[in-house]
Amino acid sequence: MDRLRLPAFIQAQIIALCVWGGITYAQPPQPLKKQNTFKLEALTKEGEDALSIRYEIPFDGMVELRLLGKGDSVVYFFQWPSLNGKRERRLPGAKGLAGSYRYRITYKGIDYTGQVQL
Numbered sequence: 001m002d003r004l005r006l007p008a009f010i011q012a013q014i015i016a017l018c019v020w021g022g023i024t025y026a027q028p029p030q031p032l033k034k035q036n037t038f039k040l041e042a043l044t045k046e047g048e049d050a051l052s053i054r055y056e057i058p059f060d061g062m063v064e065l066r067l068l069g070k071g072d073s074v075v076y077f078f079q080w081p082s083l084n085g086k087r088e089r090r091l092p093g094a095k096g097l098a099g100s101y102r103y104r105i106t107y108k109g110i111d112y113t114g115q116v117q118l
Helices: 008-026
Strands: 039-046 050-057 061-068 074-082 085-092 100-107 110-117
Touching: 039 110, 050 061, 074 085
Parallel strands: none
Antiparallel strands: 039 050, 050 085, 061 074, 061 100, 100 110
């Protein structure tokens, strides 16, 4: 019986694909050097019309803050780009906020929740 013979360039492509696949899957995945977490240090009222937030993030990115009222309705929303590291930011437009609120902070697609007294 004659065997099926493939052209040399197809044989070379098949061998290269097998070698590349073996090298790719033989290497273990590299873990992140920094954990992707948001650390809230303080969220306080500053004057009558602003909030002050102190936080730490490991990577540059967009941060979103939502204060939630009764029935999880959003009573305050603000988003801003932030550089990595410890940061402090004044958030405008918080006039009339007083009392206890739940917050939801979104960073890199992960929601961080808690309760704050203003």
